[in-house]
Amino acid sequence: MLLGMNKTLxxxxxxxxxxxxxxxxxxxxxHRGEPINALWLVAxxxxxxxxxxxFYSKFIAxxxxxxxxxxxxxxxxxxxxxxxxxTNKWVVFGHHFAAIAGPGPLVGPVxxxxxxxxxxxxxxxAGAVFAGCVQDFVILLFSVRRDGKSLTEMAKDEIGIVGGFxxxxxxxxxxxxxxxxxxxxxxxxxxxxxxxxxxIAMTMPIALLMGVYLRRIRPGKVLEVSGLxxxxxxxxxxxxxxxxxxxxxxxxxxxxxxTLAILIIVYGFAASALPVWLLLAPRDYLSTFVxxxxxxxxxxxxxxxxxxxxxxxxxxxxxxxGPVFAGKIFPFAFITIACGAISGFHxxxxxxxxxKLIARETETRxxxxxxxxxESAVAIMxxxxxxxMEPGVYFAINSPAGIVGQAPAAAAATISGWGFxxxxxxxxxxxxxxxxxxxxxxxxxxxxxxxxxxxxxSRSLGGESVMALWYHFALMFEALFILTVLDAGTRVxxxxxxxxxxxVYRPLxxxxxxxxxxATSALIVALWGYFLWQGVKDPLGGINxxxxxxxxxxxxxxTVALCVATTIIIKxxxxxxxxxxxxxxxxxxxxxxxASWHKVFDSNPRVGFLAQAQALAAAPATSATGRLIFNNxxxxxxxxxxxxxxxxxxxxxxxxxxxxxxxxxEARVREAPFVRTRLVEEEG
Amino acid sequence: xxxxxxxxxxxIAALQEIFDEAAYARFLSRSGxxxxxxxxxxxxxxxEEAKVxxxxxx
Numbered sequence: 001m002l003l004g005m006n007k008t009l010x011x012x013x014x015x016x017x018x019x020x021x022x023x024x025x026x027x028x029x030x031h032r033g034e035p036i037n038a039l040w041l042v043a044x045x046x047x048x049x050x051x052x053x054x055f056y057s058k059f060i061a062x063x064x065x066x067x068x069x070x071x072x073x074x075x076x077x078x079x080x081x082x083x084x085x086x087t088n089k090w091v092v093f094g095h096h097f098a099a100i101a102g103p104g105p106l107v108g109p110v111x112x113x114x115x116x117x118x119x120x121x122x123x124x125x126a127g128a129v130f131a132g133c134v135q136d137f138v139i140l141l142f143s144v145r146r147d148g149k150s151l152t153e154m155a156k157d158e159i160g161i162v163g164g165f166x167x168x169x170x171x172x173x174x175x176x177x178x179x180x181x182x183x184x185x186x187x188x189x190x191x192x193x194x195x196x197x198x199x200i201a202m203t204m205p206i207a208l209l210m211g212v213y214l215r216r217i218r219p220g221k222v223l224e225v226s227g228l229x230x231x232x233x234x235x236x237x238x239x240x241x242x243x244x245x246x247x248x249x250x251x252x253x254x255x256x257x258x259t260l261a262i263l264i265i266v267y268g269f270a271a272s273a274l275p276v277w278l279l280l281a282p283r284d285y286l287s288t289f290v291x292x293x294x295x296x297x298x299x300x301x302x303x304x305x306x307x308x309x310x311x312x313x314x315x316x317x318x319x320x321x322g323p324v325f326a327g328k329i330f331p332f333a334f335i336t337i338a339c340g341a342i343s344g345f346h347x348x349x350x351x352x353x354x355x356k357l358i359a360r361e362t363e364t365r366x367x368x369x370x371x372x373x374x375e376s377a378v379a380i381m382x383x384x385x386x387x388x389m390e391p392g393v394y395f396a397i398n399s400p401a402g403i404v405g406q407a408p409a410a411a412a413a414t415i416s417g418w419g420f421x422x423x424x425x426x427x428x429x430x431x432x433x434x435x436x437x438x439x440x441x442x443x444x445x446x447x448x449x450x451x452x453x454x455x456x457x458s459r460s461l462g463g464e465s466v467m468a469l470w471y472h473f474a475l476m477f478e479a480l481f482i483l484t485v486l487d488a489g490t491r492v493x494x495x496x497x498x499x500x501x502x503x504v505y506r507p508l509x510x511x512x513x514x515x516x517x518x519a520t521s522a523l524i525v526a527l528w529g530y531f532l533w534q535g536v537k538d539p540l541g542g543i544n545x546x547x548x549x550x551x552x553x554x555x556x557x558x559t560v561a562l563c564v565a566t567t568i569i570i571k572x573x574x575x576x577x578x579x580x581x582x583x584x585x586x587x588x589x590x591x592x593x594x595a596s597w598h599k600v601f602d603s604n605p606r607v608g609f610l611a612q613a614q615a616l617a618a619a620p621a622t623s624a625t626g627r628l629i630f631n632n633x634x635x636x637x638x639x640x641x642x643x644x645x646x647x648x649x650x651x652x653x654x655x656x657x658x659x660x661x662x663x664x665x666e667a668r669v670r671e672a673p674f675v676r677t678r679l680v681e682e683e684g
Numbered sequence: 685x686x687x688x689x690x691x692x693x694x695x696i697a698a699l700q701e702i703f704d705e706a707a708y709a710r711f712l713s714r715s716g717x718x719x720x721x722x723x724x725x726x727x728x729x730x731x732e733e734a735k736v737x738x739x740x741x742x
Contacts, residue, residue, distance in 0.1 A: 081710050094698030219724035222703040
């Protein structure tokens with residue numbers, strides 16, 4: 001009787017969530033004309049996540065993955081107190097979320113806001129629920145069942161040697177492109193900004209101080225010293241205002257884009273090649289501390305202050321003529337937003353540290369599916385931050401000089417002509433309020449996000465007078481963790497290259513052999529440094545070319561991950577449920593292959609690399625023409641190679657699927673043998 | 685109250701894991717040494733080998 005009542009109550013409650021969710025999604029999707037409140041986005045997202053977690057992830061867990069709480073995980077079987085360790089599920093959840101939450105879910109949605117708030121919101125919600133969360137969840141579980149093997153190892157074991165090689169090459173390619181784009185975002189955020197540059201420069205002595213504190217004063221007290229470092233960073237932000245207004249100090253911290261690019265390249269090499277844990281490890285902790293705090297603060301701020309979105313649901317740029325990046329809503333909105341919806345990079349983390357910490361298979365649902373839902377919620381916050389600004393201001397910040405011109409009056413006139421009124425005086429006042437000389441042409445997404453965040457917080461916490469502090473806090477937060485991604489990513493790529501070269505000449509694989517360290521560090525930094533330099537010198541601001549390239553490579557990696565997942569599902573005789581991974585795989589193939597085709601062959605020079613090379617060749621030559629033509633052809637070749645490699649994986653996977661379904665191929669999975677868990681026995 | 689303490693305890697444990705304090709405690713227990721500057725340096729050396737291979741997402 002009681003059970004029946006509980007069931008009825010649950011049914012009523014979930015029914016109410018579904019109805020409210022439908023109303024909220026309807027309001028977001030159908031509302032036109034008047035500005036909409038951000039709480040509608042929050043309500044739609046909360047209901048979608050709750051329903052998806054309760055029903056869809058449970059269905060996947062029960063019918064496809066058949067999670068088995070009695071099966072010992074590698075954390076239990078191989079426990080060594082280091083990599084493999086039985087860990088509390090909430091602790092693993094926090095650890096996993098801290099690893100997957102980077103700048104991507106903040107920057108991508110800000111850039112895609114040029115289409116309006118609707119496309120980004122819908123893709124973030126649907127993409128996360130049906131693709132991103134599913135990918136992270138299934139890859140995590142499959143890795144747990146294979147002793148914590150990496151994605152590249154699983155691709156080799158389950159699809160074949162081609163799958164393994166392509167996954168490896170795709171990881172290196174995505175890392176190189178990602179690092180180049182990430183560095184470009186930092187350059188664009190800090191160029192000619194003495195306040196921002198001073199704050200970021202100060203994080204180095206602060207990190208060194210933290211390192212000394214950890215080594216000499218209170219060994220191992222990382223949380224304590226991170227709190228102290230955070231207070232010092234706040235002091236640096238406050239001091240930055242003084243630096244930016246001082247006639248002697250301001251020029252010392254004011255750099256153009258090329259100088260900043262060189263400084264970042266030198267930093268990347270030093271971070272990879274030198275034993276500088278005294279600097280890097282504390283900075284990593286500081287970055288994580290600031291990141292988790294800021295995300296929590298932003299979430300609370302949006303709910304508490306529920307700002308109004310001024311960006312329309314859809315803008316005129318759905319036709320592909322957008323100034324932030326060129327290309328139509330399909331496929332470009334879907335490759336611009338990766339991390340908030342689906343990111344191949346997450347598959348690396350789901351098959352990296354996390355599977356070695358999971359205590360029970362049943363916890364993979366909360367950690368894999370649940371953490372990605374939180375990442376998606378961060379992307380929703382970024383959409384809100386971008387869309388609270390007046391659209392004219394948003395486009396003035398994010399449009400490159402090559403599109404709107406250098407002069408403030410001309411840029412304001414161009415943007416107003418698009419139907420998004422803005423004046424030069426308004427932009428000057430805003431720049432003054434946030435402590436910058438100008439906010440025009442600050443492409444890359446980070447400055448726009450910082451302005452949006454400052455706008456949200458300054459309304460209730462300190463007003464206009466502290467807007468500059470909030471802006472520079474947001475800028476510091478983004479630049480700090482992008483630089484952390486840069487040094488960690490360069491080291492990861494260096495180790496991968498060393499591992500591969502070790503097969504050719506053994507000493508090259510030794511991570512302690514200095515000639516190898518220097519050579520491989522130089523190679524990786526040169527590769528991403530080239531993309532960074534290309535972006536800095538690009539008259540269209542670099543983001544137009546490089547962000548789509550990054551989005552394509554990231555989503556192609558997700559394609560490889562979903563191929564691995566589908567292959568395993570078919571091998572375990574659950575082909576009737578294969579649509580759960582096949583549908584997002586088909587969508588990603590459609591999106592990435594279409595986007596790649598456009599980026600290579602589109603006749604619009606702002607979209608197609610080859611058309612742009614052709615247009616440059618036809619125009620009057622300058623000293624940069626030859627280099628720009630080469631860069632466009634190189635980008636086209638990189639895109640083509642990535643697509644060709646993933647096509648090979650798709651064909652190889654399809655061959656496996658057909659063979660298994662026809663019964664001509666043995667369905668042999670490479671899972672670790674079943675061992676009953678002691679944890680259950682002890683509890684029982 | 686018990687529930688609040690339990691949630692706070694889990695939150696602190698998660699932060700200690702994220703910030704490697706828990707890994708350092710395990711290192712001390714495994715090595716049978718007391719916390720010191722020297723022990724922390726040894727922990728960092730051992731930890732770096734594994735840590736640098738961990739990718740961080742974009």
